[in-house]
Amino acid sequence: xxxxxxxxxxxxxxxxxxxxxxxxxxxxxxxxxxxxxxxxxxxxxxxxxxxxxxxxxxxxxxxxxxxxxxxxxxxxxxxxxxxxxxxxxxxxxxxxxxxxxxxxxxxxxxxxxxxxxxxxxxxxxxxxxxxxxxxxxxxxxxxxxxxxxxxxxxxxxxxxxxxxxxxxxxxxxxxxxxxxxxxxxxxxxxxxxxxxxxxxxxxxxxxxxxxxxxxxxxxxxxxxxxxxxxxxxxxxxxxxxxxxxxxxxxxxxxxxxxxxxxxxxxxxx
Numbered sequence: 001x002x003x004x005x006x007x008x009x010x011x012x013x014x015x016x017x018x019x020x021x022x023x024x025x026x027x028x029x030x031x032x033x034x035x036x037x038x039x040x041x042x043x044x045x046x047x048x049x050x051x052x053x054x055x056x057x058x059x060x061x062x063x064x065x066x067x068x069x070x071x072x073x074x075x076x077x078x079x080x081x082x083x084x085x086x087x088x089x090x091x092x093x094x095x096x097x098x099x100x101x102x103x104x105x106x107x108x109x110x111x112x113x114x115x116x117x118x119x120x121x122x123x124x125x126x127x128x129x130x131x132x133x134x135x136x137x138x139x140x141x142x143x144x145x146x147x148x149x150x151x152x153x154x155x156x157x158x159x160x161x162x163x164x165x166x167x168x169x170x171x172x173x174x175x176x177x178x179x180x181x182x183x184x185x186x187x188x189x190x191x192x193x194x195x196x197x198x199x200x201x202x203x204x205x206x207x208x209x210x211x212x213x214x215x216x217x218x219x220x221x222x223x224x225x226x227x228x229x230x231x232x233x234x235x236x237x238x239x240x241x242x243x244x245x246x247x248x249x250x251x252x253x254x255x256x257x258x259x260x261x262x263x264x265x266x267x268x269x
Contacts, residue, residue: 004045006125006155006175009204009231010252015266017253019048019127021236022063026257029094029104030070031061033112036121043268044259046125046155048235051114052077053137054085059114059144063131069093071111078132085111114141118148126150127177127206127255130158130167138166145171157206168201178202178230186224187216195224204231206255209246219249226250240265 004017011017020042023035036047050063055078067073067080072092077085090111091104117126130141145151157177158164164179178186182200189195205225209217217234225232233253237243243254243265254262263269 004125006046006127006153007203009155009175009233011231011250015268016247016251016262017045017125017231017233018259018262018266018268019046019125019233019253019255020044020259021048021255021257022050023047024257024259026238027096029091029109031063031112032090032109033116033120034091034104034109036112036117039259040121040124042259042263044124044263045253046127047117047121048127048129048255049114049117050129050131051137051141052132053135053140054078054080054082056081057137057140058082059137059141060085061112061114061117065131067111078135082113114144115148118144118150122148122150122153125153125155127155128157129177130156130160130163133158133160133163136163136166138163138170142167142170145174155204155206175203176201178205178207183207183216186228186230187214187221190221190224195227198224198228200228200230202230204233204252206233206235206253208236209234209242217246217249217251222250237262 020039022030024039028035049061051059053059066076071088071090073088091109094104095102151173155175161179182202186198189198222232231252234246234251235255237254237256238258256262
């Protein structure tokens with residue numbers, strides 16, 4: 001099974017793109033090397049990760065702006081040096097039985113650097129959500145991509161339109177996930193039956209099926225995206241029935257905490 005390139009984000013004869021959301025998050029502590037390594041043992045297409053930067057300007061892989069939810073520490077990520085972050089237990093709070101047990105505590109699981117991820121998984125598509133807006137880490141992130149020759153293996157997006165604009169200016173060659181504004185524009189134009197007039201720079205829209213009460217990912221939305229040469233990947237999809245429904249309406253990729261379920265559904269496991 002050959003892996004898809006982020007510049008080829010459409011479903012093809014091999015079926016949909018399967019991205020492991022923060023690694024194999026359903027079974028292992030999110031955004032850790034353990035979760036990534038376990039996911040990479042499966043025939044996934046890539047990893048979906050989130051980044052912030054440390055006080056000493058090192059890009060690190062963590063979803064939240066603080067370390068509180070996932071580690072035994074407390075405080076903003078950007079207040080820690082890398083050495084200080086590495087002392088935290090990134091498996092400390094993981095539980096799958098409502099806190100009766102914490103099987104990954106004390107197992108030397110740490111917050112990884114972006115460089116560590118690049119070096120460990122050069123064969124995988126790395127899908128990055130730039131979480132940190134201030135201070136800007138865009139140039140730092142772009143420099144790390146260049147240093148590890150990952151330009152052709154990345155897809156990058158952010159909930160921050162500023163991050164998106166700044167990153168596209170800094171590294172225009174990297175495959176692009178749609179900005180919040182690009183998603184809204186396509187949705188509105190689809191609703192007005194004007195999707196043929198859409199403009200934007202995204203290769204792929206990576207979105208939830210629903211945004212509040214708004215049903216974003218419908219068959220019409222997928223058709224509108226495809227008409228404009230844009231793939232549609234949906235997050236975070238963990239139930240097999242929902243995965244099947246989305247595939248039935250033509251989505252190109254699934255971002256999931258349980259990549260094994262998606263791979264079994266599409267016959268790759």
